[in-house]
Amino acid sequence: MNHREEALALDSADPLALLRDQFALSPTTIYLDGNSLGVPPAAAAQRAQTVIAAEWGEGLIRSWNSAGWFALPRRLGNKLAPLIGAADDEVVVTDTISINLFKLLSAAVRAANARDPKRRVIVSERSNFPTDLYIAQGLIEQLDRGYELRLVDDPSELPAAIGDDTAIAMITHVNYRTGYMHDMAALTKLIHDKGALALWDLAHSAGAVPVDLNGVGADYAVGCTYKYLNGGPGSPAFAWVSKRHQNDFTQPLSGWWGHRAPFEMDPAYRPDDGIGRFLCGTQPMISMSLVECGLDVFLQTDMQAIRRKSLALTDLFIELVEARCGEFPLTLVTPREHAQRGSHASFEHPHGYEVMQALIARGVIGDYREPRVLRFGFTPLYTRFVDVWDAVETLRDVLVHETWRAPEFAARGAVT
């Protein structure tokens, strides 16, 4: 592509273009960080007012029933399910990814050991998002029964690492840093062929790439609603458990929302049948209610259309960066092959942190990930082709004009 008009023409022909109107987008920014925090759906502000004034203020305690608060984790789970190839009553929206991972790993360890008590290894990747590894470490230390976390440095090592000692392979579908996407069907089959259980983290997949959990026969999954699903900052996460595993075992975060009759005030925990037992405590209803505003936008399209545009956006971004910024030391770390690419694209630059700060100062918001990685997320619901063009022109301007100061390593925090 050689002219901005070509990008505008792509936008004119884009079947998803009108969905952009359903988001409250800042007019002063090009936002390429929806893989970290999605933007507000236009409906969110009004929905918050309704929840606060009508449901909380007028309905008061009655709203736990009359406004459907108590049922919301399951109702939103059913609404989210089609986006990830899940069925009704297989998903709950609740707690955080970290907490949900602890629940699912705990249940999966029991399920795996019921089949073969010798299996004591959890396999994952060293490049996984760290909290996944931390939670596995916390569980292993607590169990104190000889479990082990085995990390590989490259996806190609997974077949050898998953063996007859492996209980669970805990794999993140799309890598948060590189954008590398696993072949979920092939890897789930490999995990099962080795006699282990497959637990998928969909943080950078749900709402970004097609996922078919039941189609590939996965066992467990967790994911995030505040990235591509636009649920709001820190909005509750989700947990998916295949119907064939739901009633096998309880999970240790056995709070009252997972009880089969929470209002009987029974002193003994009796888990609900099905996905309900993966709930724990009372959920933050204002944040959770806004998750629905994000999910409702997805009802107007489908994941295949989103995927087509996502690949067109990342293809164009990679093409333009290489064409327009070819003289600068930028190295693509995201796979070129479509089947291995999620919905973001990352480049390494020796002064990655400074480049990103300069981009943000010019209104192009991506983010930075250690070490040296510039990360750009593309959200087909609201990212335009012309945004891609303008972002690359801004990147070129930064690279041409900025002089790099000494690296400044303080205060780089931002939440993935």
Add this chain to the structure above:
Amino acid sequence: MNHREEALALDSADPLALLRDQFALSPTTIYLDGNSLGVPPAAAAQRAQTVIAAEWGEGLIRSWNSAGWFALPRRLGNKLAPLIGAADDEVVVTDTISINLFKLLSAAVRAANARDPKRRVIVSERSNFPTDLYIAQGLIEQLDRGYELRLVDDPSELPAAIGDDTAIAMITHVNYRTGYMHDMAALTKLIHDKGALALWDLAHSAGAVPVDLNGVGADYAVGCTYKYLNGGPGSPAFAWVSKRHQNDFTQPLSGWWGHRAPFEMDPAYRPDDGIGRFLCGTQPMISMSLVECGLDVFLQTDMQAIRRKSLALTDLFIELVEARCGEFPLTLVTPREHAQRGSHASFEHPHGYEVMQALIARGVIGDYREPRVLRFGFTPLYTRFVDVWDAVETLRDVLVHETWRAPEFAARGAVT
């Protein structure tokens, strides 16, 4: 009291009366269920708009730093601390009571066993709010190392039940059903004298009665922000850990927010020093931000003034129910003695469920708890003496005029 005017006179003389204006109260109800879900602070609706439009919509990903989102669990913890006799850097607002109990019980078990590995008993009350018992059961089952939950049926049995086999006494300060309040100082001393650790649940205490965790030398505590603290439906809970225990042990929900350098993306978990290690995953910022609106009201008064009014309200309610409804089968289950009473009052009635439904239909909102308990919460920040008068008159009207249908046990749910 014999006349409504006397109640109005008490309101005129009430030093807290003006604080009522800081809440968005429904004009059509007398709300006596703030012990279950507090009402919206008047500032909450505007605060939600600011968080959604300015912080989320304009600030976008930058708000994790620029709007202080990432620091909010600790900042709110410090703001809440004075209400419960805690110091700076001892409280975090995060997750749910159930999740926080799991963290603290896990750490407390390690701390107790480091001192004496024979101690394997967690002592609590059968009448405790069930989720506390469920979480202890979940942890004990997960540990699978001979731990035991020992439940007493009456507070008087606690001294005998806590012995040299006891690791932890997990006690709820104010009972959710009866309103019975423990002597926290005396019971903490007894627990320590027996060589055990004291973990307090402040769900029905924080913001309702004076609490002095450091003064009594308690070890661990959890509590709720959506009851007397008016944080919003399901707003995040809090965890308190005495400074002397914070760095003893890690807790197993070792998510990235508890890491000492979360943005270094280290594959190995290294816990933060201090209370930070009791954080886990990304928090729901819209719900969490509104917690501050509730806490800000407490800055304009103090827990001693709140306690004085609370006792005056519950005293008056008990007096009026007994005087005006004496011919009906109502039995007070809340202690008459001030030192043993929280901020709600409960009566048993053989048709408790139906009585409460009739009260709610007439705009007096309390709640019902199995079995047969009518529960009325008094929130000194916004409950008036005239509300007490009017509520009792409505109760009398219900008892005089309603004919009880057969008990109907379906769909009694409401969240404490």
